[in-house]
Every structure is written in structure tokens, then in C-alpha cells.
Amino acid sequence: MTFNEYQKQAGNFASYPTDALIEVDADEAHETTYFLNWLYPALALAEEAGEVSGKLAKFIRKNNYSVEAQNQLRSDVLKELGDVLWQLTALAGEFGFSMEDVARENITKLQDRKQRGVIVGEGDNR
Numbered sequence: 001m002t003f004n005e006y007q008k009q010a011g012n013f014a015s016y017p018t019d020a021l022i023e024v025d026a027d028e029a030h031e032t033t034y035f036l037n038w039l040y041p042a043l044a045l046a047e048e049a050g051e052v053s054g055k056l057a058k059f060i061r062k063n064n065y066s067v068e069a070q071n072q073l074r075s076d077v078l079k080e081l082g083d084v085l086w087q088l089t090a091l092a093g094e095f096g097f098s099m100e101d102v103a104r105e106n107i108t109k110l111q112d113r114k115q116r117g118v119i120v121g122e123g124d125n126r
């Protein structure tokens with residue numbers, strides 16, 4: 001499955017408000033209304049990423065490293081990563097990006113950083 005095939009299929013399950021609005025009154029003459037269709041998937045993406053961390057934290061807290069516990073952790077993490085992927089895909093779509101766009105942009109950025117020797121470092125735009 002390609003990223004774009006996933007994005008198309010994932011869209012069949014979208015069920016969130018796409019009519020959230022914010023009115024910005026920049027000055028008295030220019031009031032603008034923005035649609036915040038990205039609001040739900042943006043917040044839910046953070047939630048799902050937190051759920052991945054939660055599964056890992058609870059695994060450590062339980063202090064049970066049996067094969068069964070590790071298998072359960074793998075299963076739980078796989079499901080939560082899928083939830084992260086779904087929300088990421090929805091968020092990308094709300095900004096008009098295909099998942100191919102997101103993947104290509106990321107690889108291009110990483111290749112550029114590696115070529116310039118700044119793959120390890122800090123800052124979004126290094």
C-alpha cells in the first residue's frame with residue numbers, strides 16, 4: 001500500500017467537525033473568518049502520540065517483561081501507531097497535502113541535512 005492509497009482509504013473513516021471557525025478582527029475594516037478544519041486532527045494527533053507513550057510507560061510500570069507482555073506491548077503499539085498515522089493523514093489532508101507530499105518533503109529535508117553535516121543538531125530549519 002502506498003501512502004496515497006492509505007490516505008484515500010483512511011478518508012472513508014473521517015468523522016469529525018470540519019466547520020470550526022475563528023473570526024479574527026485584525027482591524028475594524030478587516031474581519032476575517034478562518035475555517036479550522038485542521039483543529040480536530042491536530043489535537044487528536046497529539047492525543048494518539050500520547051497513547052503510544054502511555055502504552056510504553058505502563059509496560060515499564062508493570063515491571064513484567066515476559067514474552068506475553070512483550071507481545072501484548074507490540075500489538076498495542078502497532079494499533080496506536082496506526083491511530084497516529086490516521087490523524088497525521090487527516091491533518092495533512094486538511095492542509096491540502098498528500099501523504100506522498102509529506103514523505104517526500106521529509107526525505108528531502110533529511111538528505112539535505114545529511115549532506116550539510118547537520119543531521120544531528122537542533123532547530124527546525126538547520
Ligand SMILES: [Mg+2]
Nearest residue numbers: 048051080083
Ligand atoms: Mg488510540
